[in-house]
């Protein structure tokens with residue numbers, strides 16, 4: 001007797017052999033998967049292409065049920081060969097398979113980035129706020145590079161204790177490696193991932209262009225991880241290094257021969273800025289976009305800042321409880337468009353069943369974070385940018401509208417940099433609102449250039465480039481920035 005075929009979660013009907021190869025989206029996957037979820041009336045949807053299964057959780061309940069309640073099955077990561085082995089991103093520990101090595105990385109990282117520990121980085125985060133505001137005065141149209149620089153340098157400062165200046169070669173290395181990674185990820189599914197045998201092709205083999213590109217890419221990634229680490233280690237050995245995350249790793253290993261642990265330490269440190277810069281930058285770009293499109297929201301927060309902080313100092317983390325409008329903007333920015341709408345691909349470690357459907361071992365499992373933060377039952381009219389949804393009529397934070405913590409992922413692989421980045425983003429947003437108005441750039445006829453809320457379509461989804469001008473709110477604001485620099 002033939003066995004009944006497996007019942008997979010619902011999804012589009014595929015072609016023989018190729019399956020859903022042409023249905024699986026390479027762009028805007030979060031929109032497509034939510035549409036499937038609605039069409040098939042299911043929280044979890046499924047597709048299969050060339051024998052690979054893809055399963056997507058589209059609701060908070062499904063994501064929690066699987067990622068949080070069944071961590072031993074869903075905490076592994078898919079291993080894209082091209083990206084990890086050939087391009088050298090195996091060093092980024094966020095891609096490590098679930099197991100002892102990942103556990104060791106997570107434990108060491110968590111020790112220095114847990115809620116009780118992140119306050120040690122406040123001085124560096126405050127320096128980044130001030131540097132950013134000064135840069136906005138100096139180059140008001142270069143706001144996007146200014147943001148990238150301030151965010152990247154605050155992470156490098158926390159991790160390697162160096163205060164970068166614009167144009168610093170270590171920041172450039174991070175930029176170039178991040179751009180190369182974007183290129184690889186944007187290129188979609190690499191043949192080499194579907195047919196891993198291809199990775200054994202010699203570099204001169206016709207059609208092996210991807211391998212030649214990967215060699216260049218890998219050199220860049222290696223430099224990005226190695227150069228700042230060995231520079232810091234050399235200063236540490238001479239006794240001239242300032243305390244920081246890497247310093248703590250090296251001091252805790254005092255007396256041991258750390259050369260054996262160099263890979264571990266450099267991967268931990270390098271991953272902090274690889275994982276933290278583009279994500280935080282994406283959120284800050286959404287913030288600028290929203291403040292440009294909804295100036296009334298910015299004015300409401302500015303009134304609050306004027307009242308609570310006044311004109312003589314910049315806002316600090318101690319002001320958070322008195323600035324609900326700014327906090328509501330930060331929450332809404334995260335909810336409205338998160339930079340990682342599908343997080344990163346996980347992998348099912350064993351066969352499983354959910355709500356009567358079969359999820360085979362080896363499936364790529366995605367969390368549709370965008371669909372979760374756009375669930376109209378929790379956030380009515382979810383496509384509108386409305387920080388007021390988090391506020392009561394008298395301007396206090398509501399406790400019945402949840403913080404959109406899905407943006408940091410779920411379960412054991414939840415973002416361990418979230419406490420650090422929440423502090424950074426608050427300081428940067430509050431600092432900008434207190435001192436600048438964000439206005440549209442003008443064309444050659446003096447007419448404001450129209451800006452639309454459009455986002456990149458890929459795994460990492462910041463807003464598409466747009467122009468904006470930062471204008472100091474007053475002469476007092478300008479003087480304040482200059483006096484703090």
Ligand code: HEM
Pocket residue numbers: 093094095096106109155271272273275276277279280283338339340343344345346407408409410412413414415416417418420421
């Ligand atoms: C707003 C900014 C950020 C967002 C939205 C964000 C989002 C995320 C998400 C969704 C994940 C989980 C990925 C998954 O399970 O597939 C993650 C993991 C991770 N994030 Fe973040 N992140 C941010 C900032 C940061 C920062 C600043 C750091 C470092 C200081 C950081 C370090 C990491 C690391 C190391 C992991 C991997 C954890 C693991 O695999 O166990 N992130 N992040």
